[in-house]
Amino acid sequence: MTKQLLILGGGTGGVIVANRLRRMDPELAITMIEPSPVHTYQPGLLFVPFGKGTVEEFQRPLERQLHSGVKLLQTKVESVDINAHTVATTSGDTLRYDVLVVATGATLLPEETDGLLGEGWGKNAFTFYDPAGSAALAKAMDSFASGRLVVNVIDMPIKCPVAPLEFSFLAEAFFTDRHVRDQVDITYVTPLDSAFTKPVASARLGRLMEERGIKVIPSFNTGQVDESGNRLISYDGQEVHYDLLVSVPLHGGAPYVSNSPGLGDEINFIPTDEATLQSLVAPEVFVIGDAAGLSVSKAGSVAHFEGEVITKNILAFLAGKPLPARFDGHANCFIETGHRKALLIDFNTSIEPLPGHFPGPFGLPLLKESWLNHLGKLAFETMYWHALLPGISIPLIGPEMPTRGKGSLAVTEL
Numbered sequence: 001m002t003k004q005l006l007i008l009g010g011g012t013g014g015v016i017v018a019n020r021l022r023r024m025d026p027e028l029a030i031t032m033i034e035p036s037p038v039h040t041y042q043p044g045l046l047f048v049p050f051g052k053g054t055v056e057e058f059q060r061p062l063e064r065q066l067h068s069g070v071k072l073l074q075t076k077v078e079s080v081d082i083n084a085h086t087v088a089t090t091s092g093d094t095l096r097y098d099v100l101v102v103a104t105g106a107t108l109l110p111e112e113t114d115g116l117l118g119e120g121w122g123k124n125a126f127t128f129y130d131p132a133g134s135a136a137l138a139k140a141m142d143s144f145a146s147g148r149l150v151v152n153v154i155d156m157p158i159k160c161p162v163a164p165l166e167f168s169f170l171a172e173a174f175f176t177d178r179h180v181r182d183q184v185d186i187t188y189v190t191p192l193d194s195a196f197t198k199p200v201a202s203a204r205l206g207r208l209m210e211e212r213g214i215k216v217i218p219s220f221n222t223g224q225v226d227e228s229g230n231r232l233i234s235y236d237g238q239e240v241h242y243d244l245l246v247s248v249p250l251h252g253g254a255p256y257v258s259n260s261p262g263l264g265d266e267i268n269f270i271p272t273d274e275a276t277l278q279s280l281v282a283p284e285v286f287v288i289g290d291a292a293g294l295s296v297s298k299a300g301s302v303a304h305f306e307g308e309v310i311t312k313n314i315l316a317f318l319a320g321k322p323l324p325a326r327f328d329g330h331a332n333c334f335i336e337t338g339h340r341k342a343l344l345i346d347f348n349t350s351i352e353p354l355p356g357h358f359p360g361p362f363g364l365p366l367l368k369e370s371w372l373n374h375l376g377k378l379a380f381e382t383m384y385w386h387a388l389l390p391g392i393s394i395p396l397i398g399p400e401m402p403t404r405g406k407g408s409l410a411v412t413e414l
């Protein structure tokens, strides 16, 4: 009997898995459940507030991103029964699966922070982490010419942990180009004890923030947003005033996970094996991307690398064989630093981002601002639509982190 593979979510991870498996096993019946008719290139949302593109320019019809033979159901998952191997949808259907791929990403939870969705939301408090917020923030940025801009990460984990840093750098360049930089104070408020999670990259990024006059307030755990007084208030009583707030809200897994007994953890992410990407809750459930409760970064590059591993393991599982592929946590990020420059970092679960070159000795410079890296960031969108999503492997840029071309450096040497 034809095996039924059900994919929940048609974002980066879901589309990659669907297209890869379609090529690898044309006999497999593949169904995807996704409510949105469009697929959004989320890294583009960083640029919209600075007038560099509209949300619509970063969106394409989802159906056109899927290889023929992948069935798309435009509806939402209501719940999963991991014992009966069924998924219920909000349209009232129940679908059976032999293998389930959870690819429903991370959900923004602004309502979980006291006061964030108060009267200032959409007036002088925004997020660029979803399409509507990013478009609304573009208007606010356009008319902001003096005062204090605060970029605040409420808590980890968040998707693309470098995006709020990139926003701060791009804001610095934006106000400089508009000749109002001396009238705008930019402050980055983070729960981490420094600018970023990885010590080597953090030291370099922290120094860059200092050079650009961006103030960093570390170890600030936002407990409340006082929107009438335009203040962030931390759990331990510290306060930060803002005129324009750019918030990265709390993240959790998709809400249906809490209606699905045994599927998720307390914040609705799915416990998953770091190496095989098989869930720890049921052998026929696999997880890709931000939905997984893993220690790796929540990033599109990670979902891309995971796609190569998870598809091999799913086919082995269906054939009753041991899972052959292992993921090392490889992540790769361009970090826009403004003024047409960017840094590139490449790392995995056990190796920090290091200086050198990627993907080999003659490649792009790592941990170093360069115009080439900025071009790489812009070119990445074309690669996303034409190689990553269609499931085409990119030579030299695979799941295993390359070590050729990399140096080593102690944090104190930076």
Ligand SMILES: Cc1cc2nc3c(=O)[nH]c(=O)nc-3n(C[C@H](O)[C@H](O)[C@H](O)COP(=O)(O)OP(=O)(O)OC[C@H]3O[C@@H](n4cnc5c(N)ncnc54)[C@H](O)[C@@H]3O)c2cc1C
Pocket: 008, 009, 010, 011, 012, 013, 014, 033, 034, 035, 036, 042, 043, 044, 045, 046, 075, 076, 077, 078, 103, 104, 105, 106, 128, 129, 130, 159, 160, 163, 254, 256, 288, 289, 290, 291, 298, 299, 300, 301, 302, 303, 332, 333, 334
């Ligand atoms: C502003 C911003 C900038 C970023 N920049 C970068 C970058 O430069 N580099 C990088 O690598 N990553 C970046 N990312 C992160 C990257 O976009 C995500 O990590 C990536 O999209 C994760 O893929 P995913 O498939 O796990 O989740 P997503 O792509 O978010 O897809 C999840 C899908 O699940 C669907 N879904 C949710 N609930 C249900 C339900 N109940 N039923 C059915 N479907 C459902 C959603 O509609 C969505 O389509 C950025 C993200 C943001 C927000």
